[in-house]
Amino acid sequence: MMENNWYIELAWIVAKILAVIVPLLIAVAYLTLAERRVIGFMQLRKGPNVVGPFGLFQPFADALKLMAKETILPAGADKTVFMIAPMLTFVLALVAWAVIPFDAGLVLADINVGVLYLFAISSLGVYGVIMAGWASNSKYAFLGALRSAAQMVSYEVSMGLVIINVLVCVGSLNLSAIVEAQRDMWFALPLFPMFAVFFISTLAETNRAPFDLPEGESELVAGYFVEYSSMSFALFFLGEYANMILMSAITTLLFLGGWLSPFDFAPFNLIPGPIWFILKICLLLFVFLWVRATTPRYRYDQLMRLGWKVFLPFSLIYVVLTAGYLVATDSLPG
Amino acid sequence: MISSFFFYLFAAVTCLAGLMVVTARNPVHSVLFLILAFFNAAGLFILLQAEFLAMLLVVVYVGAVAVLFLFVVMMLDINFVELREGFQKYRTLGIVIGIILLAELFTTFFQLTSDSGALPEATGVHNTAQLGRVLYTEYVYLFQLAGLILLVAMIGAIALTLRSRPGVKRQNISTQNSRRREDTVRLAKVNSGEGAEAKEGSN
Numbered sequence: 001m002m003e004n005n006w007y008i009e010l011a012w013i014v015a016k017i018l019a020v021i022v023p024l025l026i027a028v029a030y031l032t033l034a035e036r037r038v039i040g041f042m043q044l045r046k047g048p049n050v051v052g053p054f055g056l057f058q059p060f061a062d063a064l065k066l067m068a069k070e071t072i073l074p075a076g077a078d079k080t081v082f083m084i085a086p087m088l089t090f091v092l093a094l095v096a097w098a099v100i101p102f103d104a105g106l107v108l109a110d111i112n113v114g115v116l117y118l119f120a121i122s123s124l125g126v127y128g129v130i131m132a133g134w135a136s137n138s139k140y141a142f143l144g145a146l147r148s149a150a151q152m153v154s155y156e157v158s159m160g161l162v163i164i165n166v167l168v169c170v171g172s173l174n175l176s177a178i179v180e181a182q183r184d185m186w187f188a189l190p191l192f193p194m195f196a197v198f199f200i201s202t203l204a205e206t207n208r209a210p211f212d213l214p215e216g217e218s219e220l221v222a223g224y225f226v227e228y229s230s231m232s233f234a235l236f237f238l239g240e241y242a243n244m245i246l247m248s249a250i251t252t253l254l255f256l257g258g259w260l261s262p263f264d265f266a267p268f269n270l271i272p273g274p275i276w277f278i279l280k281i282c283l284l285l286f287v288f289l290w291v292r293a294t295t296p297r298y299r300y301d302q303l304m305r306l307g308w309k310v311f312l313p314f315s316l317i318y319v320v321l322t323a324g325y326l327v328a329t330d331s332l333p334g
Numbered sequence: 335m336i337s338s339f340f341f342y343l344f345a346a347v348t349c350l351a352g353l354m355v356v357t358a359r360n361p362v363h364s365v366l367f368l369i370l371a372f373f374n375a376a377g378l379f380i381l382l383q384a385e386f387l388a389m390l391l392v393v394v395y396v397g398a399v400a401v402l403f404l405f406v407v408m409m410l411d412i413n414f415v416e417l418r419e420g421f422q423k424y425r426t427l428g429i430v431i432g433i434i435l436l437a438e439l440f441t442t443f444f445q446l447t448s449d450s451g452a453l454p455e456a457t458g459v460h461n462t463a464q465l466g467r468v469l470y471t472e473y474v475y476l477f478q479l480a481g482l483i484l485l486v487a488m489i490g491a492i493a494l495t496l497r498s499r500p501g502v503k504r505q506n507i508s509t510q511n512s513r514r515r516e517d518t519v520r521l522a523k524v525n526s527g528e529g530a531e532a533k534e535g536s537n
Contacts, residue, residue, distance in 0.1 A: 078360075078362075081362075081363075081366070111385065112385060112460050112462060113385045113386055113389050113462055116386070116389035116390070116393065117389060119389075119393055120389050120392040120393045120396075120397060123392075123393055123396070123397030123398070124392070124396060124397060126397075126401055127369070127401075130401070130404060130405070130408075131366070134362060134408050142408075146405070146409075149401055149404075149405055150405075153398060153401055153402070156397070156398070173462060301505070305507065
């Protein structure tokens, strides 16, 4: 009997994991389509609309095409590291979802240090990039990787300070507790400057426009994944988009009240929490695409200046302000 | 049963990775194995229910320190032959230091098992909150002192690397932002066949 229970438990855990990952992968596939369609409309053209109704089968056509291509190992590449890098990127984009709560109690692992876990996982993302850049044995890829490493480490610092702002207001590292603390007011309102800083930092952390210097086409061809082809390229691509969704989810949890409805009365609070959560993520993702379609790429020194000389002091001062306000009004939680 | 399985898994991988750090031919591989060792050490911390320390290990060491480490090592111009010779030269010293560390570890280990009072009591408060409570009340001066030491180290690092070379064209953001349209843009009427500047004389 004991063994039987053990198997059932394991199967149940695997089923839960699949219930998170499969919709996530479908979301990633359609995010690639949404990006091309949205940017297409913003630039007054149609975007992919031929494969299937409204181009809905385009992601699958792309996937099939990539799978049919040859995987090329460049001469002089470090083969093991070269192959591990895209897998690492992809896996890291997926494992973070273990602690994301979709509704009250609807979470794979409700751990006490949820925020730290997410912060740790997002700080590991740089390894996929830097390993890929080094193992490719190519100047372009290596330069892209170096840029990316410096950029991600820089913006992580201010992201950490922004997270501290939220934590001071909540008094817990648990993500469900952070969302519950926003029942009266979303943190995006009182901490609006921090919300803006955090969102811009997530753009830098995911290497998206206007901070997509690691893959700057004009000077680095395609940056760190120049040498990748076929499925290994696809894994980088999927990892990048999964990371975008993840970062939007984290921003939603920290600032936009997670699964809570914006108004706590009749037509709004009848809609189930996960729907609100997904809607908020979609909104943030749209802003990601919007920014990409409208802003030019930053220069590298401008990027570093923004991270270290603007965001870091600003978020540090804001931590002092927030903590000072909470102490002065005697509303410090915990 | 599962937790002991994971303990042996993490412990074995940590030891193997540690061994590979010193024996790997390529320094970049060494750093990558070091990261693997850090990661498994974090796993061991989680098994000890020290989840805060585990996350801190990943954020600080894996997420920041090792990245910069990798950054530097990747850009080194490595001579593999010289590296081998260095390994031979320092092997005895390394073994001696290793034995000393191991002996120290064993003495503390046996003291800990013979004297169970060294283990903290379970208080019901999970260790992140407990750590914060102790750090900011009982040890607040030591904590501030540690912060000051880090600050001094940071200023020292900046002072060592900050050099102002003459003749370098540097961008000054505030002067750029304070430029006005009237100072820099001039609308000139240019007659065909004549230059823009020559006849105006106002330049």
